[in-house]
Amino acid sequence: MTPDLECTGLTKRFGQTTAVENVSFAVPPGSFFSILGPSGCGKTTIMRMIAGFLDPSEGDIRIKGRSVLDVPPNKRPVNMVFQHLALFPMMNIADNIGYGLRRAGLAKSEIDRKTGEALERIGLPGIGSRKVDELSGGQKQRVAIARCMVLEPDVLLLDEPLGALDLKLRERMKVELKALQAAFDTTFVYITHDQSEALVMSDNIAVMNQGRFEQMGTGRDLYYRPDTAFVAGFVGDTNRWRGRVEKEQGKSIQLRTESGMILRGATHGRALHAGDHADIFVRPEAIRIAHSKDELAHFDNLISGHVTSMLFNGAASRVLVCGAEEGDEIEVNLPQSGEFAALKKGAAVHIGWAGDQGNCFAAGAT
Amino acid sequence: MRNEAKLGLALLLTPLLLWLSLLIFIPHVDVFLVSLRERVGVGTYETSLANYLTFFNEPLYLWTFLRTAVMSVLATVITLLIAFPVSYYIAKMVKGRVQSALFLLCLVPFWVSELVRTFGWMILLRETGVFSSLLQFTGLSSGPVEMLYNDGAIMLGLVYTSMLFMVVPLVTTLESLPDEVVEAGYDLGGNGLSVLREIIVPHAMPGIVSGCIVVFMLSLGNYLTPTMLGGKESLWFTELIYSQFIVRFNWELGAAFGFMLLILSSAIVWGMLKLTGQSLEKTMG
Missing domain, CATH: 2.40.50.100 (RNA polymerase II/Efflux pump adaptor protein, barrel-sandwich hybrid domain)
Structure with a gap:
């Protein structure tokens, strides 16, 4: 089966510094893949390259088998949940979720139907006319995911979206994210510096350090059979x-x-x-x-x-x-x-x- | 304790109340009263609306006012169109030292007085000025070219004078727009135009509105620029007020003009706010 997302020999240099060095991985359809690493290890750079905001210096990114290097971010079949969610404060919830559909040129009735369905799906029916700042942290989180999922992307990227939440909510959102991923049946690529987020939710985890992947495997592998001293010290x-x-x-x-x-x-x-x-x-x-x-x-x-x-x-x-x-x-x-x-x-x-x-x-x- | 707090509040409010009453309220009431007087003989006055009737019955006065208002609106729009990309560049595209340097560059012209700045434009634009000489030197024109004393020169001066007052509120509001939100706009399928229309402009709306109000008021009430760059016949409303007060010594009519300017400019600002669906509270809050 063709992987939903495949990166080969991905490298990114900023001047003299190499932020990402020869990273290769493949994410099978419908799985939850995490990149775990300390801040500054280059994981956000990988994410931004996949989303299209940065061009890799070397290597290739393929989505469903097709290279997307020449595709601008607004045309890529990937969507991103940003670290601070980046909901549009000037729009209400329904318009936020409908934004991508409007851009795709769908009819108004179709947009309303899909937006309603998405709100239903995330367990927040009937909040479409509310303003963004009237929602709680967890609700915003779900809206941010719904806003991407209505577009039915091949891959959903999540850039430490739980970082801004308090501990209790974070614990709950971990479970909820995993459930949402199963419900939407979409490939999730998740980056985090929090090992417990990665261990709880992921099917596969890559541990990243100084621009390289140290080890890739299931949470169990990383925890019990670390390949390198860094992984042994960082995970758990x-x-x-x-x-x-x-x-x-x-x-x-x-x-x-x-x-x-x-x-x-x-x-x-x-x-x-x-x-x-x-x-x-x-x-x-x-x-x-x-x-x-x-x-x-x-x-x-x-x-x-x-x-x-x-x-x-x-x-x-x-x-x-x-x-x-x-x-x-x-x-x-x-x-x-x-x-x-x-x-x-x-x-x-x-x-x-x-x-x-x-x-x-x-x-x-x- | 309670009395002390009251005293403190009173002391804090006193300067404000003094300023409001002495410099804003009393002069305006006085101007209004003066404008209601009609001179019927030497030193004898009657209360009437004659001065206001003069304003409405004399086509030149109305025309001048209309022209001033339209030119000011146009100057505001042009200022906005130029200042928006400039502000976006300063607020979002550059960071750190370059950002402060560019912002400072916008500020530098305002270190000299408006008179000197306007005179600078006269040196450039007049018949014997820099541009005219340049055109003759390069052979593009056979004789001297007069670029002063027309509406274009007035517009140029107004836009130049107002630029900073548009850039400052725009940079401030645009800076508060997180890069993430703009990126999300692209990520979800938007192109440059739709991100600008649906995300950047709505976010910058308070800045746009407050900038526009300030620039419009400044242009409408500007006396120096239209007079120097547009010449004596530039027909700017403030010149009419000046000539009634100082040249004709007709304070009554001048006061009526002044009051009309206040009412009409307020009406235009109010109308514009209604038209764009904004409110003053939202803009200033």
């Missing part, structure tokens, strides 16, 4: 130590951190040899905490220490544990089953995790 929370490889045993290695802690981790196929500098990443939820050492006997990483601080955050509460002799602090998820409810700062605890939960990367490759 993680403990990170730098050290020197002491031993390699097949797929696992033993590493001594700068402060002297001995850790075992997995290379997942990456070449690491004794004597190399390496970074090891361990997620806080991969670490088990226990009152007695026996419970953790089956783990190959075992550390006894004391709690240096409690980070209470409801269900996502964590503790910082410091090994008996070393200076490194280890962030550990606190089980919410009650057995650690009485845990206090300074209490002695034991922690352990399986060696293959520790992802190791050659150092310096951040």
